[in-house]
Amino acid sequence: MSGKVRKAVFPVAGMGTRFLPATKVVPKELLPVVDKPLIQYVVEEAAAAGVEEFIFVTSRGKGAIEDHFDIAYELHATLEARGKAEALTILDDILKEPGKIKSVRQMKPLGLGHAVWCARDLIGDEPFAVMSPDDLVLTKGSCIGELIEAHEQTGGNVVAVEDVPRDQTSRYGILDTPNAADRLAVVEGLVEKPKPEDAPSTLSIIGRYVLLPEVFEHLSKHERGAGNEIQLTDAMAKMIGKYPFHGLRFAGERFDCGDKLGWLQANMAYAMERDDLGDGARAIIDRYK
Numbered sequence: 001m002s003g004k005v006r007k008a009v010f011p012v013a014g015m016g017t018r019f020l021p022a023t024k025v026v027p028k029e030l031l032p033v034v035d036k037p038l039i040q041y042v043v044e045e046a047a048a049a050g051v052e053e054f055i056f057v058t059s060r061g062k063g064a065i066e067d068h069f070d071i072a073y074e075l076h077a078t079l080e081a082r083g084k085a086e087a088l089t090i091l092d093d094i095l096k097e098p099g100k101i102k103s104v105r106q107m108k109p110l111g112l113g114h115a116v117w118c119a120r121d122l123i124g125d126e127p128f129a130v131m132s133p134d135d136l137v138l139t140k141g142s143c144i145g146e147l148i149e150a151h152e153q154t155g156g157n158v159v160a161v162e163d164v165p166r167d168q169t170s171r172y173g174i175l176d177t178p179n180a181a182d183r184l185a186v187v188e189g190l191v192e193k194p195k196p197e198d199a200p201s202t203l204s205i206i207g208r209y210v211l212l213p214e215v216f217e218h219l220s221k222h223e224r225g226a227g228n229e230i231q232l233t234d235a236m237a238k239m240i241g242k243y244p245f246h247g248l249r250f251a252g253e254r255f256d257c258g259d260k261l262g263w264l265q266a267n268m269a270y271a272m273e274r275d276d277l278g279d280g281a282r283a284i285i286d287r288y289k
């Protein structure tokens, strides 16, 4: 079943242990790249692709994510009184129409598949996007927009993929595909976090998905997979052969912001893209060469 993708799920319940102590009280999704939190980049990417409803799957201690997308009255009033128009515009740009940002709690950390399943009632019976704020994609367009276009053409599941070094396959969902080199790879199999020697390819899934609602039928069984977690990859794998399923080599560069070096790299790359910071960022890189 194809159809307009109106809703996106953002799994933001993770504890962010890889970024401690920074993430002791600050949700990792609010770590900035340059001057914008990770979650705002992915929400903007979704909005640019026509997504209208933004569903956060949160957990205890993650309330600041919802606050980020709410009006901060004291801040607004103070900036208004001081005539700070530019700062007010930055704040206004974050806001969505009331009711368009929703959240559900994932009460236990049972895996990505379980997190997505927690959003089932807010999704209903329509295709939807899943977007991880751990992954930023620097591109002129919108990575999820590219996936949505592919979904509109194929009518099935579409996941964003890129090649990773073989020694890193155990960090990703990996595709089994007969045409790995093509922009749109046909998915014939999926393996969650295989050892390098067991990986059917080096084409890995990154945190962008367009999924048919039928995935919930499989997620609702709560079957455990790799790491004893309820894996989204396993539920998707059950749909192979029943619905069209493709991996899309997306345009642009992806940064793994769940990793310290990936996050640092994203900071430099995004700063270099900016008119106000590009020269300064390049000078810093030259200095530390």
Ligand code: G1P
Pocket (backbone or CB within 6 Å): 112, 132, 134, 135, 171, 172, 173, 174, 192, 193, 204, 205, 206, 207, 231, 232, 233
């Ligand atoms: C999850 C998925 C994995 C995917 C990855 C992309 O893993 O389970 O298939 O390749 O996201 O970021 P996680 O990073 O949550 O361990």
